[in-house]
Amino acid sequence: MPKFIIGVGAQKAGTTTLYALLSQHPEIDTGVKKELHYFDRVENVSLKEYRSKFKGNSEYKLDITPIYMFYPNCIEKIKKIIPSKDLKIIIILRNPIERALSHYYMSRRRGYETFTFSQAFEQEINRMKQCDFAFREFSYFERGKYFKQVSKILKNFDRNNVKVLLFDDLIKDPQKTLDEVCEFIEISKIQAKTIHLNKSFDVKSTMIHRMLIEHSKAVSKTLKAILPENLYNSLKKLYYKINAKEPKKEIEPEFYEELKEYYREDLMKLENLINKNLSKWYL
Secondary structure: OOEEEEEEEOOOOOHHHHHHHHOOOOOEEEEOOOOOOHHHHOOOOOHHHHHOOEOOOOOEEEEEOOOOOOOOOHHHHHHHHOOHHHEEEEEEEOOHHHHHHHHHHHHHHOOOOOOOHHHHHHHHHHHHOOOHHHHHHOOOOHHHOHHHHHHHHHHHOOHHHEEEEEHHHHHHOHHHHHHHHHHHHOOOOOOOOOOOOOOOOEEOOHHHHHHHHHOOHHHHHHHHHHOOHHHHHHHHHHHHHHHEEOOOOOOOHHHHHHHHHHHHHHHHHHHHHHOOOOHHHOO
């Protein structure tokens, strides 16, 4: 029986970096892609089907799909098919305001978002009720209410099998964070190769970005197959140089204070739950 390492969230909190670090480990197999989206998209889950999503014969299987923590019933589905002794859960948390802003700009780049950041806050609950797509795409602020999400995980799984990380620590010292995670999983420590962290950006032309990046997975896959890696990366950098721009800081001071108040009680309860000082996120 393999052992599973599942990163359940939060989105826009360094999960891609964590995946890049752990995927270098010789004892870990990755899935067919970073985000398998098995537990949020499959209703009748089975261990046999889930195991088929992984490549390789290593003992540990890695799935980092950051919506699992937020999306209804994912935690229950994980518990249903994976024995506790064969499971390690990893959670990464980020300042919920910064997380929401990063999520917002991702939706802007994809061409889905037309509201300002503050308008999106006002309309969020109504929009999330519209359809599954809206629930996933426009839940910028609700996803940052971590207390209920983390509480559910800790109620369903042994605390010894759950690791809570902070985005700030991961960014400050990726190697130290990787060492902690390896200890948690109980595998050997490795010296990771340099990781280039994702940086938030906006685009000059949403239409061009959607055509070339968001909706051209097949083209990207083909180019990767036929071009040398250094040439492919050079072309990608050139595109971003031409079409990318620094995102505007859209949070007005008054709105920022409103958001800190919005999250304060939730974060204070979360502090006690995970025994970490989060006061810089709400004071």
